Amino acid sequence: MAEARRGSPGLRAGLLVAAGVLAGAGVFLMRTAPRPEPLAAAGEVAALRRVATRAVQAVEVRPRVEIAGVLESRRSVELFAETRGSVIELGAEELDRVAAGQLLVEIDPLLAEVAVESAAASLVRRESELALARSHLARRRSLAERGVASESDLEDAENAEKVAAAVLRESRAELRRARDDLSKKTIVAPFAGVLRSFPVEVGEYLREGEQLAELLDLSTARATIALSDREVVAVRAGQRVEVVVEAYPGEKFEGRILRVGAAADSVTKKFPIQVELPNAQARLLPGMVARVVLDLGESSPRTVIPRDATVDEFGLRFAYVIRAEGEGDRLVARRRRLAVRPMPFRPADFEVMAGLVEGEEIAVTGVRELRDGERVLRENGKSSRVRDAPTANGGAR
Numbered sequence: 076m077a078e079a080r081r082g083s084p085g086l087r088a089g090l091l092v093a094a095g096v097l098a099g100a101g102v103f104l105m106r107t108a109p110r111p112e113p114l115a116a117a118g119e120v121a122a123l124r125r126v127a128t129r130a131v132q133a134v135e136v137r138p139r140v141e142i143a144g145v146l147e148s149r150r151s152v153e154l155f156a157e158t159r160g161s162v163i164e165l166g167a168e169e170l171d172r173v174a175a176g177q178l179l180v181e182i183d184p185l186l187a188e189v190a191v192e193s194a195a196a197s198l199v200r201r202e203s204e205l206a207l208a209r210s211h212l213a214r215r216r217s218l219a220e221r222g223v224a225s226e227s228d229l230e231d232a233e234n235a236e237k238v239a240a241a242v243l244r245e246s247r248a249e250l251r252r253a254r255d256d257l258s259k260k261t262i263v264a265p266f267a268g269v270l271r272s273f274p275v276e277v278g279e280y281l282r283e284g285e286q287l288a289e290l291l292d293l294s295t296a297r298a299t300i301a302l303s304d305r306e307v308v309a310v311r312a313g314q315r316v317e318v319v320v321e322a323y324p325g326e327k328f329e330g331r332i333l334r335v336g337a338a339a340d341s342v343t344k345k346f347p348i349q350v351e352l353p354n355a356q357a358r359l360l361p362g363m364v365a366r367v368v369l370d371l372g373e374s375s376p377r378t379v380i381p382r383d384a385t386v387d388e389f390g391l392r393f394a395y396v397i398r399a400e401g402e403g404d405r406l407v408a409r410r411r412r413l414a415v416r417p418m419p420f421r422p423a424d425f426e427v428m429a430g431l432v433e434g435e436e437i438a439v440t441g442v443r444e445l446r447d448g449e450r451v452l453r454e455n456g457k458s459s460r461v462r463d464a465p466t467a468n469g470g471a472r
Contacts, residue, residue, distance in 0.1 A: 123452040126408070127440040128397050129384070131431045136418075137374035138309065144298035144350070146320070146363045148268075148291040156281040158182060158259040166263075169273040172357070173264045173290070180262040180275055180287055187257035194250035201239070201246040208232075208239035268292045269357070296352045296359035297333065300367050301345035305417060310335060310369060316350055317368040320359065328352050328359070330367075377418075378427040384439040385413065385425060394431065395438040395445050397453070408438060410447040 159182075166178030173179070215232035218224035273288040281287070298318070302310065312335050318328045330352035339346050350367050352359060359365075386393045392415050395408040413430035431437070438445060440454070 123450055124441060124445070125452050125454045126395075126397070126438040126442075126445070127454040128436045129380070129439045131378060131380065131427075131435045131437060132433050133376040133378050135374045136377045136379060136426075137370070139368065139370045140306075140421075141319075141366045141368050142300045142302075143364065143366050144300045146296045146298050146359055146361055146365050148293055148361045149295045149297060149351075150266075150292045151271075152265060152290050153286060154179070154262060154265075154288045154290060156180075156182070156259075156262075156283060156285045156287055158187070158256050159282050160184075160186070160260065160280070162275060162277050162279045162281060165275060165277055167270055167273065169270055171270050171273075173268065173270060175264055175267045177264045178261065179264055179270075179273075180281075182260040182262075182281060184257055184260040187253065187260055190253040191250070191257050194246065194253040198243070198246040198250050201243040205236070205239040205243045208236040212236045262287060264290060266290070266292055267294065291361060293354055293357040293360070296354045296361075298350045298352075298365055298367060300348050300350065301340070301343060302348055303345055304339065307335065307346040307348070310348060314369075317370070318350065318352055319366045319368065321364045321366075323358075378431065378433065379418070379421075379424050380415075380427055380431070380437065381439055382423055382425050384437055384442060385415065386442055392425070395442055395447075396431070397436045397438055397451060406451050406453065408445045408447070408449050408451050410445075 161183045162180055163183050164178070164181040166180070167173050212232040212235070215224050215229045219226065219229045268290045271289045271291050275281075275287055310332055312332055314332045316330050316332060318330050320326070320328060330350050332348060333351040334349040336347040336349075380394065384394055392413045393410050394413055396411050397406055397408055399405065400407045411430055413425075414428040415425035415430075416428060418424050418426050438451070445451070
């Protein structure tokens with residue numbers, strides 16, 4: 076016990092030393108620990124709305140646009156049998172290229188030839204009967220003038236002459252009908268083109284109204300595109316266009332606007348524009364996908380901003396200008412009224428006429444949630460730049 080009491084002063088001294096060390100460490104940690112003010116500021120920064128921005132500047136805009144379309148033939152026609160009979164000869168096959176006037180189908184003409192001969196013989200007989208009736212009428216008139224023939228005999232002669240003349244007209248019509256039927260036994264191509272379908276075989280019996288072939292005229296290729304009311308006023312018939320066909324990468328074809336629709340489609344509310352391209356070698360085939368490039372003039376500097384960077388309120392357009400204000404150059408969004416107008420062929424952009432100055436910075440995301448005077452933080456800490464030149468020069472559809 077005496078030894079334990081003698082050791083207690085040393086233990087107390089050790090405890091005092093340890094307490095002093097802990098106290099010193101606490102003082103050191105308090106002095107080096109972050110202050111609460113910076114932590115609060117960091118939380119405030121995290122709560123700020125982040126927006127992507129864009130610098131306002133004039134860019135060179137060329138009124139040029141690409142619109143996709145599908146190539147069509149200049150014209151197409153479906154050929155039908157106009158008479159009946161058996162096929163005795165074919166002058167082409169399906170998918171063949173044919174010349175204008177080339178034989179396609181020949182139907183057995185035997186019965187038609189017999190009908191023509193019969194009608195011709197009947198015509199000769201009717202002409203003879205009419206000549207006889209007219210001679211008989213002349214004699215009756217001569218006798219009536221001398222008082223030898225009665226009035227009734229003269230009337231009978233006149234009536235016989237009229238009947239013979241009518242029968243002769245019927246015979247002539249019958250001969251024309253027989254000759255027309257004979258001509259329809261031979262079917263030729265009405266113009267040069269390609270037979271897209273030709274489901275006819277030798278020996279097949281055809282009936283009137285039966286489809287024989289579909290012929291496409293490939294001398295020129297055409298494509299129909301659609302433009303809005305703001306776009307259609309910028310084009311005209313005869314205007315030169317450039318066409319790129321996906322089947323021929325790297326190759327460009329020159330065409331022209333053939334027709335400009337005078338009325339919008341009732342469903343799409345767009346105006347049809349027909350483009351025509353020379354196709355002497357028949358390389359441009361119906362169904363190929365093409366892009367029509369419309370170049371509407373020289374490039375000019377314009378201030379262009381995305382439509383989504385603006386807010387529409389009661390017909391007025393506003394944008395949010397991002398600028399530094401107050402202590403520490405804090406970024407603030409300020410609402411600015413703009414004067415803008417739509418750009419032909421670029422539905423996603425506006426041209427700024429007034430309200431923005433080159434070099435200013437505007438918000439391009441989250442603009443519908445922003446409020447005037449709200450503090451913001453740039454997304455990724457920097458502003459976005461102007462879009463690539465192809466987009467600035469035109470749009471594609």
